[in-house]
Amino acid sequence: MGEDIFAPEAKISFxxxxxxxxxxATRLSNRKVTRMPQRNLFLFISLTTLSLLSACSxxxxxxSATSTPSxxxxxxxxxxxxxxxxxxxxxxxxxxxxxxSADAIVRVTIQSGYHINxxxxxxxxxRATELALQPGDGVSVGFITYPSALSKKFSFSPKPLxxxxxxxAIRVMLKAAGSAPKGPHSFPAKLxxxxxxxxxxxxxxxxxxxxxxxxx
Numbered sequence: 679m680g681e682d683i684f685a686p687e688a689k690i691s692f693x694x695x696x697x698x699x700x701x702x703a704t705r706l707s708n709r710k711v712t713r714m715p716q717r718n719l720f721l722f723i724s725l726t727t728l729s730l731l732s733a734c735s736x737x738x739x740x741x742s743a744t745s746t747p748s749x750x751x752x753x754x755x756x757x758x759x760x761x762x763x764x765x766x767x768x769x770x771x772x773x774x775x776x777x778x779s780a781d782a783i784v785r786v787t788i789q790s791g792y793h794i795n796x797x798x799x800x801x802x803x804x805r806a807t808e809l810a811l812q813p814g815d816g817v818s819v820g821f822i823t824y825p826s827a828l829s830k831k832f833s834f835s836p837k838p839l840x841x842x843x844x845x846x847a848i849r850v851m852l853k854a855a856g857s858a859p860k861g862p863h864s865f866p867a868k869l870x871x872x873x874x875x876x877x878x879x880x881x882x883x884x885x886x887x888x889x890x891x892x893x894x
Contacts, residue, residue, distance in 0.1 A: 761873035762883035764789040769867070771890040777856035779820060782889050784809055784848040784869065794871045796827030796840035804839070805872035805882040809848050813865045816858025817891060820851035832876050841874075854893045863891045 765788055772782040786807070788794055799806035811819050825847055827840035848869075867889050872882040 759880050760883040761794070761871050761880045762885055764792040764873040764880070765794060765869075765871045765883075765885065767869045767885045767887050769887055769889040771892060772852060773892045773894060774817065774852055774854040774858075775894045776854050776858050776860060779851060779853040782850040782852055782891065784850065784867070784887070784889070786842065786846045786848065786869065786871075788843055788846070788873070790844075792873045792875050793828075793830070793841040793843045794846075794873050796842055797824040798840075800837075800839040801835070804879065805870065807842065807846075807848075807872075808870045809850065809867060810870070811850060811865060811867045811889060813852065813891075815863055815893075816855035817863060817865065817893065818853050818855075820853050823849040823851075832874070834874075834877060834879070850889070852891060854891075858893045860893045863893065864888045865891060 765786060767784055767786050769782060769784045772780050774780040786794070794807050795804045797806040797808055807824065809822055811822075813819055825842065828843060829838045830841055830843075831838045865888065867887050869885040869887065870882060871885065873880050
């Protein structure tokens with residue numbers, strides 16, 4: 679056999695063309711197949727025609743337009759952005775006399791162009807900034823004071839919201855019992871935040887930190 683000189687498109691056109699020739703030949707030779715039941719003859723012709731027509735509808739090549747992901751599908755695979763990507767928190771060392779009290783300061787730094795919700799938050803659907811501390815060894819939390827909020831208007835809210843921007847300091851009043859072991863201690867804390875820009879808010883996140891305390 680020689681080399682196939684027909685392009686894929688030409689082959690398909692040829693296959694589509696022989697459908698009609700085949701049907702015409704079948705009608706001409708109808709007298710020769712009179713012994714075949716009419717129902718079976720109709721089924722044979724229908725199956726043959728469908729198999730040949732399927733070649734006409736087959737794509738000639740190239741990727742389908744539906745195989746390209748939409749922007750929504752592409753963004754869904756990139757993962758969810760968390761608020762902790764835009765916020766940092768650190769705590770300085772506090773010195774507490776046994777039987778006395780002192781303040782521990784947690785400094786929150788918010789990336790430029792973003793803000794976090796104040797405590798309390800302006801709306802119920804917003805997550806307030808909140809610090810949770812787990813002291814021990816005779817040290818306890820007296821109260822936590824959150825900084826004064828800024829009131830700003832954003833495109834996603836019909837009214838101004840109470841927020842923190844830039845840097846914010848959270849003050850924790852700690853008390854040490856008279857029997858508290860003297861020396862350095864380190865207490866775990868969690869800061870819950872929700873960061874937003876001027877258009878949207880991101881998934882709330884939690885920052886883990888340690889608060890160093892020395893009991894004298």
